[in-house]
Amino acid sequence: MKIESIETIAVGAGWKNWLFVIVRTNRGLHGIGEGTLNGFIRATEAAIHELKHLVIGQDPRNVKAVSKLLMESVSLDGGHIHRTAVAAIEVACWDILGKSLGVPIYQLLGGKVRESVLGYGNGWYRRERSPKDFVEASEEAVAKGFKALKLDPFGRARDFIETGELKFAYEIVAALRSHFGPELKILIDVHARFTESDALLAANKLAPLDIYWWEEPTTRERETPANSVAMRCPIRVATGEMYDTVGQFYTLASGGGVNIFQPEPMSLGGISNTLSVAALALAHGSWIAPHQSGGPVATAVCLQLAACVPNFLIQEHFDSFNEPWTRDLVTWTPTLNATNGHLSLPDGPGLGVDLNVEVARQHPYDPSAYLNIHVDGWEKRLGQQSHSQA
Numbered sequence: 001m002k003i004e005s006i007e008t009i010a011v012g013a014g015w016k017n018w019l020f021v022i023v024r025t026n027r028g029l030h031g032i033g034e035g036t037l038n039g040f041i042r043a044t045e046a047a048i049h050e051l052k053h054l055v056i057g058q059d060p061r062n063v064k065a066v067s068k069l070l071m072e073s074v075s076l077d078g079g080h081i082h083r084t085a086v087a088a089i090e091v092a093c094w095d096i097l098g099k100s101l102g103v104p105i106y107q108l109l110g111g112k113v114r115e116s117v118l119g120y121g122n123g124w125y126r127r128e129r130s131p132k133d134f135v136e137a138s139e140e141a142v143a144k145g146f147k148a149l150k151l152d153p154f155g156r157a158r159d160f161i162e163t164g165e166l167k168f169a170y171e172i173v174a175a176l177r178s179h180f181g182p183e184l185k186i187l188i189d190v191h192a193r194f195t196e197s198d199a200l201l202a203a204n205k206l207a208p209l210d211i212y213w214w215e216e217p218t219t220r221e222r223e224t225p226a227n228s229v230a231m232r233c234p235i236r237v238a239t240g241e242m243y244d245t246v247g248q249f250y251t252l253a254s255g256g257g258v259n260i261f262q263p264e265p266m267s268l269g270g271i272s273n274t275l276s277v278a279a280l281a282l283a284h285g286s287w288i289a290p291h292q293s294g295g296p297v298a299t300a301v302c303l304q305l306a307a308c309v310p311n312f313l314i315q316e317h318f319d320s321f322n323e324p325w326t327r328d329l330v331t332w333t334p335t336l337n338a339t340n341g342h343l344s345l346p347d348g349p350g351l352g353v354d355l356n357v358e359v360a361r362q363h364p365y366d367p368s369a370y371l372n373i374h375v376d377g378w379e380k381r382l383g384q385q386s387h388s389q390a
């Protein structure tokens with residue numbers, strides 16, 4: 001079996017663009033992957049097409065060999081975009097391998113360790129930034145079955161947070177805690193916006209509200225500040241979505257303090273490298289909770305990992321809050337168990353999901369669709385063009 005062609009489809013999904021990849025073979029089998037990177041869809045798409053000549057004619061079932069060729073055949077590392085491009089192709093090759101054997105990817109990786117996984121909702125807050133609006137939006141999310149929700153209550157605060165802004169953020173989270181009681185898991189995404197001192201200042205303020213985790217509390221430039229904050233933070237720290245090498249997670253583990261690693265499979269180069277991070281976390285006595293703010297193919301990737309990774313904690317889930325038509329983009333989407341807040345796992349061969357190309361073509365790339373948390377009203381996730389017209 002040989003790779004015959006590699007195609008890309010960029011899809012405008014409202015507040016963000018998604019990038020899908022189809023790897024076709026000379027045996028009629030094809031695999032799909034995703035290479036979504038906020039604000040860099042066209043750049044990643046170009047990288048895929050620049051790299052694809054390296055693996056045309058290769059056997060896609062030799063997944064690691066294909067990935068190695070894509071990563072090592074160019075002398076200068078293309079960084080985050082390079083790894084995202086490789087991930088899209090690598091996942092599609094895993095999909096082909098699974099389909100060729102008639103089994104899900106997780107079966108190739110040792111089989112299931114669980115039948116479902118706890119999910120937390122994200123992207124559910126698309127209203128004005130106020131305690132009342134956050135509570136109303138959260139009621140809709142909880143009604144869908146979510147037992148855990150993530151939010152960023154900090155508006156445009158950056159580096160240092162003023163007393164009034166911190167008080168207002170506290171009021172938003174306090175309203176959620178008061179409304180739902182202790183049953184709801186509340187996760188806070190700091191979006192790497194604060195200095196170490198102010199990340200701790202804010203964490204100490206919100207800690208009495210029983211926060212499940214404190215995500216990306218400080219700079220993405222280095223791993224060390226996350227460790228520094230975690231050692232003193234009253235809330236457990238989660239981080240790693242922006243790391244694009246396994247080595248960065250090694251540095252994180254070496255520093256101690258952080259016990260929730262958040263690998264983004266698309267950023268890391270795909271499934272194989274994410275498994276390496278999971279193994280590293282296991283040796284460290286830690287858990288993984290993969291980041292996933294892309295499209296439904298990336299969701300399937302994370303759920304394949306959830307099925308087979310023993311130290312898999314919880315899965316981020318935007319899909320329930322994306323545009324309704326996005327459910328038609330793929331042939332399978334997970335269901336949410338309203339009793340326990342768990343997401344179902346795919347069980348078809350390969351990824352267990354395929355792309356509806358006709359639907360994808362109906363929603364072309366939108367150059368204005370990207371997320372910028374440093375503008376007023378970003379919480380509404382309107383996309384920049386819609387925001388500017390609001």
